[in-house]
Amino acid sequence: MSEKLLLLGEEEDFLADLSEQIRARGMHVSRAVSLQEGLEMAAKDHFRIILISLTVPGNDGADELKMLKQIRPEPEIFLLSGHVTVKKGVRAIKMGAADLLDKSAKPRILAEKIVKSRNRKILSLRKA
Numbered sequence: 143m144s145e146k147l148l149l150l151g152e153e154e155d156f157l158a159d160l161s162e163q164i165r166a167r168g169m170h171v172s173r174a175v176s177l178q179e180g181l182e183m184a185a186k187d188h189f190r191i192i193l194i195s196l197t198v199p200g201n202d203g204a205d206e207l208k209m210l211k212q213i214r215p216e217p218e219i220f221l222l223s224g225h226v227t228v229k230k231g232v233r234a235i236k237m238g239a240a241d242l243l244d245k246s247a248k249p250r251i252l253a254e255k256i257v258k259s260r261n262r263k264i265l266s267l268r269k270a
Contacts, residue, residue, distance in 0.1 A: 144170045146187065147256075150180040150206070151195025151222070156245065160193075163253035177206055184213050191256060195222040195245065207237050220256060 147169045151157050161171045172187070174180035184192065194206050203221040210219060218240035223230065226244040234242035240259055243252055 145190040147191045148189040149193045150174045160249040163249045167257045192217045192219045
């Protein structure tokens with residue numbers, strides 16, 4: 143059975159392309175277009191990875207991250223933003239995100255980063 147990933151965001155074309163790239167790498171992708179829908183899906187199902195696409199400038203994902211971690215602390219949560227800086231990336235990781243990824247990267251590159259992160263986590267769990 144493939145691992146499950148929840149993709150939370152509103153940008154239809156971008157997220158559809160990213161979903162396709164992630165599926166091509168063997169993961170099952172579910173999509174939510176609102177925070178409420180994403181929270182409900184996270185409560186009902188066990189996702190290995192959650193991607194939150196930040197669409198509002200100035201939104202650092204802190205509220206979404208906190209709410210999702212309260213429901214399910216286990217998944218790796220990636221934040222996707224069109225306004226990535228080193229400072230924002232450090233802040234995202236300190237808040238508990240696995241990483242802050244730049245939306246301007248091609249969906250293929252983003253999917254590869256997500257899969258690499260998943261593989262690193264699997265290896266670290268096997269060593270433990």
